Amino acid sequence: SRTPAKTLPCLSPADDVHGSHGRQVCRRHELYVSFQDLGWLDWVIAPQGYSAYYCEGECSFPLDSCMNATNHAILQSLVHLMKPDVVPKACCAPTKLSATSVLYYDSSNNVILRKHRNMVGPACCH
Numbered sequence: 001s002r003t004p005a006k007t008l009p010c011l012s013p014a015d016d017v018h019g020s021h022g023r024q025v026c027r028r029h030e031l032y033v034s035f036q037d038l039g040w041l042d043w044v045i046a047p048q049g050y051s052a053y054y055c056e057g058e059c060s061f062p063l064d065s066c067m068n069a070t071n072h073a074i075l076q077s078l079v080h081l082m083k084p085d086v087v088p089k090a091c092c093a094p095t096k097l098s099a100t101s102v103l104y105y106d107s108s109n110n111v112i113l114r115k116h117r118n119m120v121g122p123a124c125c126h
Contacts, residue, residue: 026057026092028124045103045111055092055124069125070095094121 034049035041041048059077069077073090080087097118106112 024057026055026059026124028053028121029056043105045105047100047102050100050119052119053094053121055094055121057092057124059090059092073125092124095123095125096121098122 031052031054032049033052035044036048059073069090076087076090080089098120099115099117100119101113101115103111103113
């Protein structure tokens, strides 16, 4: 009979976790988008900006359950092991995107409150 696989504890993004060659493993980082810095305050009323986040880090193999990897990323990682010159490693990317609401003036100077989709990357993986 087979022995069940051991599960490793999941580490939080605050943990100092490094992949091969001392690179940090895939995780979410803060990215504040300031509408003032973009020069958009003439038409954006609120908010002044928002936390969009970005994903960065090394995607190592094997992928564990903590990484929340997609089936596509798992298979791409396996194929990369067999054909590293043909298929790249799976990339660190948002696992989902969420919306944020923005109050702004449209081209006719009407005040609009709109929920903009795919503006925030709340979680990362391959």
